[in-house]
Amino acid sequence: MSLMTTLQWTLRKGFWNFVAKRKYQRNIPMVVDRPHRTPARLQLIPLVQVYPSIPISDIRIADHSLQDEGRAKQGMLRRLLTRLYPKFFPEELVLRVLAWLYTTTCGPMQPGRPEIPADPYVALDQAYTKGHRRTVIQTSAALNLDPKRTLKPPTLPPELEQFPDLGMLALRGPYAGYLKKVKGTRTQYEWDLRELSSYESYPDLYEPWAHVLFQFHEQDVTLKPCRIECQLGTIVPGDPEWPLASRIAVCAATTDTALIRHWTWTHLVGGELFAFATRTKLTDSHPLYRLLWPHLVGTQASNRLATLGQLVPGGDFEAVYSLTYKGLCHLISKSTATFRLGSFDPREDRHRRDIRGILPTPTLDNCKRLFRIMQAHAYRYFRLYYTDEAIRYDEQIQDWVGELDRLLPNGLGLPPVKLGCVALANVVAKLMYMECVHHEQVGTHCWNYQLWAHTHPVRVYRDNRRVPEDVYQRLVNTNYVLNIVRTPLLSDLTSLALEGERMEEAKRVFRVFTDRLRDLEHAMEREPWAPWKIYPAQLEVSINA
Ligand SMILES: [Fe+2]
Numbered sequence: 001m002s003l004m005t006t007l008q009w010t011l012r013k014g015f016w017n018f019v020a021k022r023k024y025q026r027n028i029p030m031v032v033d034r035p036h037r038t039p040a041r042l043q044l045i046p047l048v049q050v051y052p053s054i055p056i057s058d059i060r061i062a063d064h065s066l067q068d069e070g071r072a073k074q075g076m077l078r079r080l081l082t083r084l085y086p087k088f089f090p091e092e093l094v095l096r097v098l099a100w101l102y103t104t105t106c107g108p109m110q111p112g113r114p115e116i117p118a119d120p121y122v123a124l125d126q127a128y129t130k131g132h133r134r135t136v137i138q139t140s141a142a143l144n145l146d147p148k149r150t151l152k153p154p155t156l157p158p159e160l161e162q163f164p165d166l167g168m169l170a171l172r173g174p175y176a177g178y179l180k181k182v183k184g185t186r187t188q189y190e191w192d193l194r195e196l197s198s199y200e201s202y203p204d205l206y207e208p209w210a211h212v213l214f215q216f217h218e219q220d221v222t223l224k225p226c227r228i229e230c231q232l233g234t235i236v237p238g239d240p241e242w243p244l245a246s247r248i249a250v251c252a253a254t255t256d257t258a259l260i261r262h263w264t265w266t267h268l269v270g271g272e273l274f275a276f277a278t279r280t281k282l283t284d285s286h287p288l289y290r291l292l293w294p295h296l297v298g299t300q301a302s303n304r305l306a307t308l309g310q311l312v313p314g315g316d317f318e319a320v321y322s323l324t325y326k327g328l329c330h331l332i333s334k335s336t337a338t339f340r341l342g343s344f345d346p347r348e349d350r351h352r353r354d355i356r357g358i359l360p361t362p363t364l365d366n367c368k369r370l371f372r373i374m375q376a377h378a379y380r381y382f383r384l385y386y387t388d389e390a391i392r393y394d395e396q397i398q399d400w401v402g403e404l405d406r407l408l409p410n411g412l413g414l415p416p417v418k419l420g421c422v423a424l425a426n427v428v429a430k431l432m433y434m435e436c437v438h439h440e441q442v443g444t445h446c447w448n449y450q451l452w453a454h455t456h457p458v459r460v461y462r463d464n465r466r467v468p469e470d471v472y473q474r475l476v477n478t479n480y481v482l483n484i485v486r487t488p489l490l491s492d493l494t495s496l497a498l499e500g501e502r503m504e505e506a507k508r509v510f511r512v513f514t515d516r517l518r519d520l521e522h523a524m525e526r527e528p529w530a531p532w533k534i535y536p537a538q539l540e541v542s543i544n545a
Contacts, residue, residue, distance in 0.1 A: 009110050013473060016108040019098060020477040021135040027484040029143070032294035032541055033495040036068035038279035042300075044407075047268075050304070053313050058333045059268050062276055062300040065092060069301035069544075091301070095308035102314030108474055109319055115466040120454045124154065126469070127476040128451070143485055148537045151483050155448050157531045160455040163243060164250045166191075166212055167223040172532040174445050175253040176363035177261070177343070179214070179223075181354035189214040189223065189355070193252040197231075198334075200327035206460040207231045208322040210249040216359055223359065225249075244460070251457050254450060255321050258458075259328070260335040262442040263310070263317070267303050268332070269339045270434050271543045273407045275299035281400040287385045288397060290496045290506075291378070291428065294487070295435045298544030309481070316478040320471060322459045339409040344434040345426070346371050366534050367437055369520055374432045377513040379425035384505055388420030397424070436489050439543045440534055444483050448531035451476060489539040490514055490521075 044060040101107055116123035133153065140150040159168035170179040170191065182188040196209035213227040228235045228245040230252075235245040275296040282289040310316040311332070318325045342348045346367040350356060355364070382391070391397055401419060404427075405411045412427055449456050453467050458475055461467075467475075493514070497506035517536040524535055 005110070005112065009113060009470075012106075012108065012110055012470075015106075016473070016477065017129060017131060020480050021131060023481050024132075024135050024484050025139050027486075029485055029487040030069075030298050030544065032297055032487055032491065033493070035284045035289055035293040035496065036066075036297075037284045038066065042066070042276065042280055044273075044276060047307075051307065051312065054307070054311055055329050056333050058336050059264075059272075061268065061272050061303060065301040065304055066279075069298045092304055092308070095305050099308045099312040099315065102312065107314055108477075109314075109470045111470075113468040113470045116453060116469050116472045118454070118466065120156070120452050123453065123472060124451055124476075127473045128153065128480070132476075132480060139485060145485060146488075146537070148535075149485070149488060151447075154451045155531045156452055157448060160449065160452050162455070164246050164455045166225040166246055166249060167214060169250065169253070170212075170214060170223060171359075171361060172363045172530075174257050174442055174449055176361070176532075177349065177441075178253060178256075179353065179355060182213070187216040187218065189216060189359070191249065191253065193249070193256055194229075196252055196255060196331070199331045200324045201322040202324060202459075204462055205322045206248050206251070206462060208248070208252045208255040208459070210245070210252040212249050218358060221358075221360060244464075247455070247457050248460050250455070251322065251460050254446070254456065254458055255323070257442045257446070259317060259321065259323075259331060260338070262439070264332050264335045265339045265343075266434060266439050266442065266543055267306065269336055269409065270341070270344075270431075271296075271299050271439075272303055274404065274431050274434075277400055277403040277407060281403050282396050285498065286396050287381070287498050287506075288400065288428075290498050291381050292431070293496060294491070294493060294541045295432055296542065298542060302544040310478070316474060319474045320458055320478060337409050340413065341408055341410070341427075341430050341434075342413045344430040344438055346433075363441070363532060363534075367433075367441070370437045370534065370536065370539075371429060371433050373513070373516045373520065374436075375425055375429035376516070377509070378428040378432070379421060380509050380512065381506070382421040382425055384502055384509060386421060388418075391420055391424060392418055401427070435542045436539045437534060440539055443543075444538075444540075445532075445534070447479050447483055450479055486540040486544065487542070488537070489541045490517055490537055491541060 043063050045063045046057040047054055047059045047061055048057045050061060050063070117126070136151045139145075140147075157173065159165035159173075169175050170189070178191045178193070179189050180192070182190050191210065191212040191214075193210050197207055201207045207230075209230065211229040212225050214223050215226045216223050225246070226237065228242070228249055230245050230248045232241050232245055232248070235241045239245075278289065278292050278296050282292075308315075311328075313325055317323075317328055321328070323331060342352065346364055350361070350364055355361060386394070397419075401412065401414075401424075405414070414423060414427070450458060453472060453475075457467065459467060459471070491514075493510040494507040497503045497510060517539075521536040524533060
């Protein structure tokens with residue numbers, strides 16, 4: 001390797017690490033205590049109209065970012081530009097320049113870089129530099145952050161130490177939502193990730209798809225994989241290809257999680273449409289708007305900023321995962337239709353996948369406890385303002401429900417009964433859960449999983465080499481930026497209480513919500529910490545940056 005290419009890499013790595021650190025440092029959590037009125041002009045348009053370089057027209061996003069979602073200081077210049085051009089959003093301008101740089105010779109990738117070191121800790125230390133870590137500490141200090149919320153260096157989960165333990169990964173952590181019972185059997189389960197074979201991937205990589213058959217062993221209460229179908233063929237334990245097939249299965253799961261469950265379902269479909277319907281169908285003095293505001297503000301802006309970082313040509317998704325840009329856009333386009341709001345209710349999700357009974361389900365149990373707190377909170381809040389009858393005569397609520405049912409792929413999934421407090425609380429709890437819990441599970445939670453490339457590859461090379469250092473560096477930086485400091489769910493939300501005769505009671509409802517979350521936090525803290533656990537103190541109030 002020539003001195004020149006090494007020098008180029010040093011400069012390139014230094015610059016893009018600087019960009020990642022600045023993104024981490026400059027993201028000041030939003031203040032969510034005061035709802036803003038949304039201008040009437042907001043409308044949805046196809047993604048390709050906003051970003052002509054991204055050929056996706058099935059997804060519709062807001063036509064502009066809202067000024068109340070801005071993070072840049074409201075200086076004189078910004079105020080003036082905003083007055084002249086209401087859709088001006090300076091943060092987006094910077095990201096557009098960086099997105100353009102991705103496609104030039106100054107981009108973060110440098111073909112021909114060597115593989116990362118075989119020792120995963122050495123590989124991590126080279127990419128997650130002292131500078132990254134120092135930025136975390138400085139940002140935490142500047143924001144006076146609770147130490148529980150300060151980003152720790154990644155922890156290697158036991159299930160990824162030597163070899164990916166698919167049985168454990170299927171029950172706890174970011175991929176716990178894939179396991180389903182094989183129809184007609186009592187103890188057989190499966191991961192079915194074969195749909196990913198429909199999208200074009202890079203020729204030097206194994207295609208990121210797999211079907212894994214699991215057998216539950218009742219005596220020792222373990223779930224073990226017993227067959228993997230992937231591009232290698234049908235592989236069983238003991239075959240020489242078994243370790244490689246297991247890695248391909250993990251690659252398939254993480255590809256699906258990052259591109260479909262996190263990005264498409266949670267950001268571009270669920271988050272975007274929920275925020276749009278709420279902003280356009282409810283006024284800022286409506287009780288439901290007050291309840292939902294912290295979970296939606298920032299969505300339009302952060303989706304646009306993240307699109308510029310990840311989905312544009314040369315973005316993180318194309319650089320890190322196995323799909324070509326054409327395959328990536330095709331996948332995201334097609335995955336829109338598979339969004340189901342019901343999957344954000346862990347009880348419904350468990351039922352749909354038929355994993356009730358003897359199987360231990362630690363992550364699902366964890367999620368169920370969080371969902372119940374959200375559902376009870378929404379129900380208490382509605383009962384404060386409405387009877388079942390009053391909900392049916394509230395025009396704004398009816399419009400909001402109708403709009404969400406129309407916009408969301410597969411609708412709200414409501415039974416054909418008249419909407420009352422219980423049904424409305426369920427819808428709201430699913431939306432809150434999607435924003436706060438699901439987003440954590442499939443997004444920031446990958447920090448402790450994806451960076452261990454030896455057992456958890458985001459791409460698997462056909463010639464058996466490890467990922468090159470430019471791909472790994474990009475993976476580290478994208479996960480780092482996903483972990484920027486956001487507004488915690490455990491914030492004081494009482495100032496959102498609607499002024500009027502029920503204000504004190506509404507404040508009490510918000511306080512009870514945070515008290516219940518704190519109770520759960522304390523209960524969980526009495527048990528040993530584990531990377532797969534979702535703690536209330538870690539949760540953010542929304543998906544937004
Ligand atoms: Fe996210």
